[in-house]
Amino acid sequence: MTGAGISLTDRGIDIRLAAAAALLAALCAYALGQVWHGFPPDLSAIWMAGHLFASGQFDLIYAAPAGFFGSSPPDWQPLLPALGLQGRDVLPYVYPPLWAALVAPLAAVLGPQAFFQAAAVAEIAMLVGSVLVAWRLCRGFAVPLWAWILASAALIGTSVISFTALMHLQPQIVVVFLTLLAFERHGAGRTATAGAILAAAAALKLAPAALALIFLFDRDARALAGFALTGAAFALLSLALAGPALHFAFLDSMGAASAGLFVTSITYSAEVLAYGAAALLGLAPEVDGAARNFRVEVPGALALLTRAAGLALLVWMIAATRALDPARRLPARLFLLSLLVNLFGPLGWVHYYLPQLLMLPALAGLLPAARGAALAVGAATLTSWPVLLALRPALPGDFAIAALGTGTMLILFAAVTAKVRA
Numbered sequence: 001m002t003g004a005g006i007s008l009t010d011r012g013i014d015i016r017l018a019a020a021a022a023l024l025a026a027l028c029a030y031a032l033g034q035v036w037h038g039f040p041p042d043l044s045a046i047w048m049a050g051h052l053f054a055s056g057q058f059d060l061i062y063a064a065p066a067g068f069f070g071s072s073p074p075d076w077q078p079l080l081p082a083l084g085l086q087g088r089d090v091l092p093y094v095y096p097p098l099w100a101a102l103v104a105p106l107a108a109v110l111g112p113q114a115f116f117q118a119a120a121v122a123e124i125a126m127l128v129g130s131v132l133v134a135w136r137l138c139r140g141f142a143v144p145l146w147a148w149i150l151a152s153a154a155l156i157g158t159s160v161i162s163f164t165a166l167m168h169l170q171p172q173i174v175v176v177f178l179t180l181l182a183f184e185r186h187g188a189g190r191t192a193t194a195g196a197i198l199a200a201a202a203a204l205k206l207a208p209a210a211l212a213l214i215f216l217f218d219r220d221a222r223a224l225a226g227f228a229l230t231g232a233a234f235a236l237l238s239l240a241l242a243g244p245a246l247h248f249a250f251l252d253s254m255g256a257a258s259a260g261l262f263v264t265s266i267t268y269s270a271e272v273l274a275y276g277a278a279a280l281l282g283l284a285p286e287v288d289g290a291a292r293n294f295r296v297e298v299p300g301a302l303a304l305l306t307r308a309a310g311l312a313l314l315v316w317m318i319a320a321t322r323a324l325d326p327a328r329r330l331p332a333r334l335f336l337l338s339l340l341v342n343l344f345g346p347l348g349w350v351h352y353y354l355p356q357l358l359m360l361p362a363l364a365g366l367l368p369a370a371r372g373a374a375l376a377v378g379a380a381t382l383t384s385w386p387v388l389l390a391l392r393p394a395l396p397g398d399f400a401i402a403a404l405g406t407g408t409m410l411i412l413f414a415a416v417t418a419k420v421r422a
Contacts, residue, residue, distance in 0.1 A: 195226025269348025
């Protein structure tokens with residue numbers, strides 16, 4: 001039955017798409033209401049760095065507390081009352097100097113809360129954009145758009161990954177949007193643009209630079225050139241705006257942040273499992289099973305072995321995805337390589353896995369449908385905030401919860417590589 005040239009089937013598809021979009025919009029409106037008057041500790045570091053840069057207090061930008069994470073730098077404490085941040089955990093700044101330089105003009109005219117609210121609108125909009133860009137990246141084999149949006153709304157609403165990113169208004173949301181956009185453009189044949197966008201993401205956080213390996217695997221000289229030239233331009237801009245001293249301070253800060261292993265219930269790092277195994281074998285000090293938010297020193301040999309394992313998995317991933325058709329190979333490699341970068345990188349916070357969350361609906365098309373859907377549901381369940389809330393009182397400390405989360409990500413990597421190879 002038709003009317004006005006539009007079939008009833010077409011109308012049904014439009015209704016499903018509109019309903020899914022409305023659900024996602026309602027979820028985002030709810031999230032915006034939750035963070036509107038809140039205090040995001042991670043984003044507060046960005047505002048504070050911009051404020052210090054704008055006021056010429058460059059030597060304080062990379063101040064940090066003992067142990068680095070968990071509290072405000074002591075050198076910032078005298079400044080916080082006048083800024084309306086007394087009693088708040090304004091976390092240390094761990095990002096490249098370019099962030100501080102670019103945020104400085106905003107921090108000079110916007111107070112912390114106004115800055116947080118503007119960032120909340122921008123980041124939630126980028127999260128919605130990431131859902132759509134991820135679908136475009138996988139559209140050659142993905143479920144219909146309405147089903148993708150519906151699944152994404154369910155994932156964002158229940159995942160500890162998205163919950164942590166939103167509650168902290170994590171800059172990772174911006175980085176992930178740029179990263180997904182870069183590889184969507186790569187898949188669309190706009191390879192030089194893809195390289196440039198990925199370089200912009202790497203200028204904000206260094207980790208996306210490792211994803212340029214995908215351009216190398218594809219032997220895409222234009223993408224590599226776009227990445228290299230744009231990255232060089234950002235580096236020169238950063239040096240011009242911030243000067244070399246802040247860049248040396250940034251490198252020192254990164255070294256301090258990645259020294260040892262800071263364990264919380266949302267630390268998903270391969271070093272958690274490696275250290276736990278070494279402790280069981282008597283090769284490392286025992287872990288206090290009841291401890292929460294604590295740091296352990298990882299033996300140098302163990303850290304090297306962990307990195308070697310990461311490289312071995314990288315080789316396995318390349319071999320497993322080589323025979324895929326291009327429409328599947330690109331999203332598969334992005335999903336798997338970013339997973340490895342997060343697992344074996346210097347820091348392993350749960351919100352780093354936002355690309356995996358946003359691409360989980362692709363598993364139903366990337367793998368045999370039933371297996372892919374089951375794997376996506378299983379991974380989503382084990383990394384959901386309801387499960388985390390149930391585990392916290394059931395388990396005495398953070399190490400076991402972190403090990404479960406890390407193990408889930410490793411199993412996800414193994415299952416995807418095994419099935420795409422098969």
